[in-house]
Amino acid sequence: MLPLVKTSIPAKELLMPRLEEILYSGYIAQGEAVEEFERKFEQYIGGGNTLSLNSGTAALHIALILAGVKEGDEVISTALTAEPTNTSIKSVGAKIRYADVDIETGNISPDSIEKNINENTKAIIVVDYAGIPVDVKRIKEISEKYGIPVIEDAAHALGAKFNGKKTGNHFPFTIYSFQAIKHLTTIDGGALQILDNDLYEKGKIIRWFGLDKKLSRMDNNITMQGYKYHMNNVNATVGLAQLENIEELVQKYINNGKYLDENLKGVQGVETIKYYPNTEASYWLYTLKVENRDRFIKKMAENGIMASELHKRNDLHTFLNDFNSELPNLDQFYSKMVHLPCGWWVNKEDCDKMISLIKEGW
Numbered sequence: 026m027l028p029l030v031k032t033s034i035p036a037k038e039l040l041m042p043r044l045e046e047i048l049y050s051g052y053i054a055q056g057e058a059v060e061e062f063e064r065k066f067e068q069y070i071g072g073g074n075t076l077s078l079n080s081g082t083a084a085l086h087i088a089l090i091l092a093g094v095k096e097g098d099e100v101i102s103t104a105l106t107a108e109p110t111n112t113s114i115k116s117v118g119a120k121i122r123y124a125d126v127d128i129e130t131g132n133i134s135p136d137s138i139e140k141n142i143n144e145n146t147k148a149i150i151v152v153d154y155a156g157i158p159v160d161v162k163r164i165k166e167i168s169e170k171y172g173i174p175v176i177e178d179a180a181h182a183l184g185a186k187f188n189g190k191k192t193g194n195h196f197p198f199t200i201y202s203f204q205a206i207k208h209l210t211t212i213d214g215g216a217l218q219i220l221d222n223d224l225y226e227k228g229k230i231i232r233w234f235g236l237d238k239k240l241s242r243m244d245n246n247i248t249m250q251g252y253k254y255h256m257n258n259v260n261a262t263v264g265l266a267q268l269e270n271i272e273e274l275v276q277k278y279i280n281n282g283k284y285l286d287e288n289l290k291g292v293q294g295v296e297t298i299k300y301y302p303n304t305e306a307s308y309w310l311y312t313l314k315v316e317n318r319d320r321f322i323k324k325m326a327e328n329g330i331m332a333s334e335l336h337k338r339n340d341l342h343t344f345l346n347d348f349n350s351e352l353p354n355l356d357q358f359y360s361k362m363v364h365l366p367c368g369w370w371v372n373k374e375d376c377d378k379m380i381s382l383i384k385e386g387w
């Protein structure tokens with residue numbers, strides 16, 4: 026079965042000597058390798074400051090703290106995402122106010138964001154779902170108009186672009202996950218990309234118990250709640266090896282995604298996703314709207330291809346449904362949405378097979 030997601034680990038010859046060296050170096054905690062990973066990740070993103078962490082969920086948590094979200098506040102978010110986007114809102118004691126999605130893309134709708142803003146709104150979380158960039162231009166305008174910070178959950182969208190610049194450059198906070206099946210894995214890990222230098226310094230303190238690593242323990246004075254969220258040298262070493270080939274790796278997803286887009290446009294029974302102007306997706310998954318989804322998934326499975334909706338709408342979780350909002354566009358989008366594999370393990374023959382299966386009908 027051609028899987029929907031698959032872990033990519035660097036070649037043995039590249040990874041193992043470095044891993045062995047760091048494991049027996051006597052220093053496996055947060056040190057030079059972490060520092061090097063952060064600076065190289067900043068270079069890859071092309072701007073901002075990288076706060077490396079032990080998960081994407083930790084990145085969301087710190088972003089919400091830095092955005093000033095507190096107990097009783099509201100955060101506007103989307104229900105079409107992986108659960109951590111929204112459990113993190115609950116972890117700071119805030120309430121989730123779901124905006125509806127754009128029927129053409131499945132991403133959070135700027136119009137619906139604006140309708141849902143009220144005096145309790147302290148932040149907006151947007152998700153580049155499946156690697157499809159959100160409507161950056163309009164969301165930025167809304168953020169500026171109301172003075173509400175945006176946190177971009179780019180866990181699916183490493184290397185996706187707007188106006189030629191990668192995710193991580195557009196909003197004050199952008200989160201990445203380096204969990205097993207994301208574009209780049211450090212085994213487990215994450216990063217918070219922060220544009221503001223002072224907030225970056227504050228983020229470093231929150232990541233390490235509220236302690237300032239630049240000072241000795243005796244000279245430290247904790248003044249805020251911190252956590253144990255840092256990345257260690259071992260995970261950072263895996264990350265450094267990954268970064269050597271990351272452009273090529275992400276490009277494989279993009280090439281497959283574009284090829285599927287080109288060949289599925291106008292085919293009976295399917296609707297391809299539309300992209301916002303000046304955006305380039307990084308296709309963590311290939312997303313398509315199809316008629317008779319269950320039959321479609323079955324036909325694909327019978328032919329050795331895993332197709333799935335992958336994520337459960339988050340508003341269907343009791344704990345993640347604070348306001349019971351109506352989401353008519355999501356109802357429609359979700360009833361047809363399906364993902365197909367398009368990552369580094371998928372070759373042109375696999376793509377051609379999917380295309381001809383779809384053209385046959387189901």
Ligand SMILES: *Cc1c(COP(=O)(O)O)cnc(C)c1O
Binds near residue numbers: 106178180181203204
């Ligand atoms: C994977 C993921 C996360 C969380 O990342 P972890 O590293 O697993 O904590 C957050 N948001 C989305 C959309 C994800 O897919």
